Amino acid sequence: MKRIILFLIIVFSLSISQAYPYWIWTPKTGKWINPKTQAKTTPKEQFDFAKSFYDIKKYEEAKREFKKLLKHFPKSFEAAESQYHLGLIEDAQGNLYEAYQAYQKVIDKYLFSERIPQVIEREYKIGEEFMAGHKRKAWGVALPVENPAIEIFTKVVENSTYGPKAPAAQYKLGLVLKGLLRYYEAEEAFNKVLSNYPDSEWAAAAKFQIASCRAAVSRGPDYDQWATKEAKEKFEEFVEEHPDAVLSRDAEKNIETLREQEAESNYNAARFYEKQKAYDAAKIYYTEIVDNYPNSPWAVKALEKLEIMEKRKK
Numbered sequence: 001m002k003r004i005i006l007f008l009i010i011v012f013s014l015s016i017s018q019a020y021p022y023w024i025w026t027p028k029t030g031k032w033i034n035p036k037t038q039a040k041t042t043p044k045e046q047f048d049f050a051k052s053f054y055d056i057k058k059y060e061e062a063k064r065e066f067k068k069l070l071k072h073f074p075k076s077f078e079a080a081e082s083q084y085h086l087g088l089i090e091d092a093q094g095n096l097y098e099a100y101q102a103y104q105k106v107i108d109k110y111l112f113s114e115r116i117p118q119v120i121e122r123e124y125k126i127g128e129e130f131m132a133g134h135k136r137k138a139w140g141v142a143l144p145v146e147n148p149a150i151e152i153f154t155k156v157v158e159n160s161t162y163g164p165k166a167p168a169a170q171y172k173l174g175l176v177l178k179g180l181l182r183y184y185e186a187e188e189a190f191n192k193v194l195s196n197y198p199d200s201e202w203a204a205a206a207k208f209q210i211a212s213c214r215a216a217v218s219r220g221p222d223y224d225q226w227a228t229k230e231a232k233e234k235f236e237e238f239v240e241e242h243p244d245a246v247l248s249r250d251a252e253k254n255i256e257t258l259r260e261q262e263a264e265s266n267y268n269a270a271r272f273y274e275k276q277k278a279y280d281a282a283k284i285y286y287t288e289i290v291d292n293y294p295n296s297p298w299a300v301k302a303l304e305k306l307e308i309m310e311k312r313k314k
Contacts, residue, residue, distance in 0.1 A: 043073035047081060059089045080110035087122065096134055100126045100152055107159050117163075120156055124165045127152035131176055149176045167193060167200035174209055178216075187213040204238075208247045211235045215254055218261065225265055232258040263289050263298040270305065279309060 040046040050065030066082040066089075073079055087102035103119045103126075113119075130149035153176065156169035174189035190213070193206035211234035218228035235251040235258070242248055270285035282305075289302035 043069060043076035043078040046073065047078040050082065051085070054085055054089065057092075059093060063089055080106060080113040080115065083110060084113065084115045084119065087119070091122065091126075096126050096129055097148055100148070100155075104155060116159075120160050120163060120165055123152055123159070124156050124169055127156060127169065127172065131172060146180055147176050149173075161196070167197035167202045170197065171202040171206055171209075174206065178209065178213060181216075183213045183216050204242055204245060205247065207234070207238050207241075208251060211238060211251070212254070215258060218258070225262070228258055228261050228265070232262070259293060260296055260298070263293040263296040266293075267298045267302060270302065274305070274309075283309060 040049055046065065046069040050062050050069060053059075053062035053065060063086060066086050069076075069082045070079055083102065083106050087099050087106065090096075090099035090102050100123055103122050106113055106115055106119045127149045130147055130152065150173065153169040153173040157166050157173070160166055170189060170193050174186045174193070177183075177186035177189055187210055190206040190209045193200070193202050194210075197203060211231050214227050214231035214234060218225070218231055232255055235255045238245075239248045239251045239255070266285045266289050270282045270289070273279070273282035273285065286302040286306050286309075289296070290299050290306070293299050
């Protein structure tokens with residue numbers, strides 16, 4: 001009985017092997033080939049075969065066949081189309097960083113492709129997704145440590161420096177950097193909006209953001225009085241140039257905040273000199289607060305200090 005079972009197993013295995021050979025001999029090439037990895041005769045046939053899977057949303061099969069085309073026909077027109085469709089597949093599957101990488105390969109390898117404007121558009125939208133907080137991690141792909149939008153917006157500008165998406169990408173790069181508290185880099189990005197795209201719709205907003213970055217630096221742990229002054233001047237310049245802009249209201253609020261900051265800084269300086277018994281120097285700072293920041297709560301405190309100092313003289 002055991003011999004019969006063993007015989008049946010061997011026969012069954014041979015029949016399966018004959019029906020689905022893993023390797024087959026091709027007299028034309030004189031080689032053994034694996035049908036699973038073999039491409040169609042022409043790049044067009046292979047592309048149409050791959051796209052047939054894509055059209056019915058069998059994405060894994062489509063990816064396998066598009067990659068097969070890239071391997072066997074790397075310099076064909078269909079290769080560029082296949083690379084673009086690999087990006088579309090990753091996009092459809094929600095793998096945004098892999099999609100960006102696949103799209104970028106179209107630009108890096110196939111500059112002749114007619115898809116490049118679409119690629120840049122897709123990359124820009126992916127950058128916006130990450131900017132908005134897309135958190136999905138790419139399987140098998142190491143994402144940048146910080147927001148991938150930094151890399152993506154940078155590439156959009158590099159890919160088409162004076163293209164329709166470049167000014168917006170440059171501005172949004174600044175916003176992402178600012179959101180990560182990288183103020184000096186953000187300011188540099190916003191300055192590039194002004195220098196490279198001065199007539200774009202993003203130029204005015206970039207001026208506001210430059211002032212905002214200066215203000216943020218002035219509020220840092222290492223207080224920078226010069227940065228405060230610069231930020232206030234830039235906000236004042238923005239309000240003067242764009243009095244009717246929505247951002248002008250925010251600019252005016254920031255000006256008031258910075259004035260309060262200046263007043264506080266002067267008050268702290270006055271207190272320092274007072275503790276050192278350098279009363280004349282302290283009086284100069286207290287007086288400046290009263291004269292230049294009369295509506296500030298620090299002016300009330302400064303006035304009280306001046307009155308105490310006058311009484312002390314008597």
